[in-house]
Amino acid sequence: MMKKRPIFKEHFVLHFVLHKWSYLLGTILLTFSLVLQLFVPVLLKKFTDGLQNESIHVSDLWELSLWFIIVGIGAFLFRSSGRIYIFKMSRILERDLRTLLFSHWERLQAEYYQNQRIGNLMAHAVNDVNIMRQIVMQGYFQMVEAAVLISISVFMMASTIHLFLTLLVLLPLPGLTYIAYRFRSKIQMHSLNVQEAIGTLTSRVQEFCSGISVIKTYIQEQEECKKFTNDNQSNVEFNKQLIVSNSLFTSLSQGIVGLSYLISIVFGSILVMKSAISLGDFVAFNTYLSLLIAPIENIGKVINLLQQGKAADNRIRHVLSTEPAIKDEEGITPIISLQGEIRIKNLSFKYQRSKKYALKNINITIPKGTSLAIVGKVGSGKSTLVNLLLRLYNPPKNSIFIDEQDIRDVPLKTLRTSVAYVPQDNFLFSSTIKENIAFDPNPYQDDQVVHAAKQAHIYDDIMDLPHNFETELGERGLSLSGGQRQRVSIARALIKPSPIIIFDDSLSAVDSKTESIILTTLRSEMKSRTSIIISHRISTIQEADQIIVLDQGELVESGTHQCLLKKNGIYKKMFAQQTTDFSFAHSTFPPLNGRKILIKKRRG
Template sequence: MKPLWRLNKYLYKYKGLILLGIVFTVISNIFVIIPAQLVRLAIDYVVESFSIYRPLEQGGMGDQAQDIFLKFVVVFGVLILVMALLRGVFLFFIRQTLIIMSRKVEYDIKNEIFDHYQKLPLSFYRKNSTGDLMARITEDVSRVRMYLGPAIMYGLNLLILFPLVITYMITVNPVLTLYALLPLPVLSLSIYYVNNMINERSEKIQRSLSGLSTFVQEAFSGIRVLKAFVRESDSANDFATASEDYKLKSIRLTRVNALFFPIIMALVGVSTIITVYVGGLQVISGEIGYGVIAEFILYVNMLTWPVTSLGWVTSIVQRAAASQTRINEFLDEKSEIISTNNIKATIHGTVEVENLSFIYPDSGIQALKDVSFQIKEGQTLGIIGTTGSGKSTIANLLMRMYDPSTGVIKVDGNPIDQYDISDLRRQIGYVPQDVFLFSDSIGNNIAFGIEESDPKIIEQAAKDADVYQNIVEFPKGFETMLGERGITLSGGQKQRVSIARAIAKEPKILILDDCLSAVDTKTENVILTALKNIMKDRTSIIISHRVSSAKLADQIIVLDDGKVIERGNHASLMKQKGVYAELYEKQTQAGESIDN
């Protein structure tokens, strides 16, 4: 239960609903017990009335006596019906308090987890899969809700009904109570073990279904590749195999489920037979009336579900504790990316990087080694290097997705860790290498970083990114809905929409992380020409493996294996005839051969 203690703050928050639920449960159970007593009284009344009726009938007063007896029987029937209706009303109230409370807590937990997820650094997402993150906020939270709702509801019912019924049964007939309750512990243990089997097989089904869903998602996401390589039949066969596995596991669960109600009914039947037999002996000996047997049979049936639910509730609590442990594991993760001074100020764009080194915490790979450079306000820096040279790492550090292992990054003379993180990122426009667009309209994707969407700003950003004409040619223009990850657009269009999204927020610092890799040379030149005006009076950093993207920068640094091996502008670097000049010549020749 220890992992579930964390939920006590929510139980305290909704204590009003819980207290009402307890009150309604007590009242509901009172209306369960009273009908059983009424049945006993009615049966005893009928038996006694029958013994009186015979002499009255012989004396000629049979019809009058019958009318009186029937009136009392009708009264008993009406009272029992009223009790049942009242119990139903209070059962409704129980669900309106306890189950609604569990839904409210579920809502709070999901919001807490999602909010916490967003505060965690990129290193957290590098070591944890998306599927695992989603499972904890969906399936695990649902299991915890089962503990907060049904488990608490049935647990309270058991704690309240059991003492009430047992106490009353003992006051009526202690011996018959003992015999009537003999099978119930066996029933509870049987249900507990059956439930464990059900849960174990349900877990396997869930994993199988998860694998099946992942397979289908990948198949549909990669449908172009499947068709291109003519693998449709193989994919269908793999799906059939996965479906067969799911089917077999489902059948095994169904077989176990089939044991559930037969076990309950068998043991209830045994309890009823014992009650009738022992009660019958006591009736014969004159110790009790016929009505007591009927009353005890009703009590046994009343206790059947609470006792049955004991095994079920125990299983729910176990599963909830395991799920809450998993949830707590991520909630206990702390972000090391924190602001020391929470400075909120309009930045101008001067960036200084001094002796910057960085080792990825999850892999231990050293991405940067003693890198230093300076960009003055309004200047453009080009960062050139091959794959794995550490270019994107610099972008992540400037965005403060990570903190450097050693060295200092300063913005306008202040260490970057002194700025309020959200305020800093709000003033930086970032175009990632791996473009991600949301399943929303093109206009909303471009306006993603703007607090108040303005059509003029969106259109101008699209023009500056050279994607405006493509957008207006769509039937719905900026209202065109994009598919998953922007699949509606081509690779080049997605990158240009991503650039427009960064421009639209009018950032003080603009970081382009190899964002022109999916466009041809002609489009690249058009975009760069348009960006000249955008980058004017704005600090810009162009990261690329293509020299053509960075040649217009005020200064250029060349990275290799995390180190700065060359620095200067395009002309000076060409004169050095080093790595930069060699890359430029190779890429120029490659471009000419493609054109030919």
């Protein structure tokens, strides 16, 4: 859902309001340095006229030299101080924009990220925000410089030297505005293409790093290199287009500036020869002009930068104007805690981009402190049901209740604090094992972390690692085996004192012996919790208080393990199939069609 809101503009205004005194001080310091620079033409005029009239003495030279030194040091100190204040504010803006962007991403639903490329999100946080920083850092600084130098220089040139010559010199300069107008759309378009190309390139690198094992296994290094080369070349081509536009814009701007210099030299020389102005006036005029030209050129660069900034602004604004679909509704009643009784009533649900229902007319009651097991084929709706219980997706109103309270009326913080979850993909962060287990807003003591690790039967494995619980994990925890990652994820859920705990196929990567030990521990741990277990293994869920079987989104069977075996339905067929598969896996058999078969024993 998209809704246009001036979040980004409001943030800019708020930033300038909060830091107005720093910007004001930076502006004042910069203005002082610019005013001091404008004494240079006056000093040069006095020196040149003195030489021409042969009225200058050695003492005058020392005095002029001293003034040049004072002006130079003063301008340096004031300019440096002004730059520090203004540039420091631009870095603060950069920090705040990234924080705003990241905070907004945290509010968005999981479905948003399924439709986004990681590289594009990274490009928003790095490149787009960096351009916005440059607008403040370079844009604000150069516009202040231009405003002060242009206004005072033009006034001094016109009032103290020659009005008509000033008007002639300024005549070509409005052409810079026309050039900026002509180039604005091209620069904006090329800048947008560059930012998107950077996003694509970043996504390619991220995908390569995540899938390196698969790439090497299937000998796809050369193909991946070709894909990267193509994306990299596209990035180069888009940058070339931007460089061409920028170079043409800069060259034309400099041509107009050169025309002003030509007018100044030609007509200024004529005025000197006619004694309309002195040689000192001529030198001072051209010095003013040199001080004037740089900020005028910078105005063109700022206009150029603003076009790039507009493209970056649109990309960031697009993110910030995306409203989170999962959020607390207005006027919601505060709920401090939940007890854990769950009731699902006539639940039907389909994903936004799907025409087919993922769940159809589901009715389940899970009393507080009991266990529910969910089995079914891949795609039968098991994980969808869990996602709805966690409100990673919004269930229909009046379809899921916790403690007789509609889940849509339970504050998200309360709901997610009350549920411990072991996800199917066993995601671990690239931090220490201790930090992964104690991943919760509430702090945990070391003995609690150790106790959770022992319950998940991962303690001995951790103690075999070089730094025990302080061992740093690699990206996504891939330095651990699949079974170890699952058990760390289980420990992360067990340490959380929540009334509801959910296991989404979280013992699939451990061997049967380890599974039996973990299940024995979990049964005693979960006596006081409402637990939901999703599994493909009957051995994992056969002790549950109730078991349901999902098939194509429908609840087709329910009951205890023994009751379901007597029904001679899908559950019994699954049980029989798994029993047969277990016997088959422990038998010996010859190679098929002359191909060698390698069976890798699962690491727990």
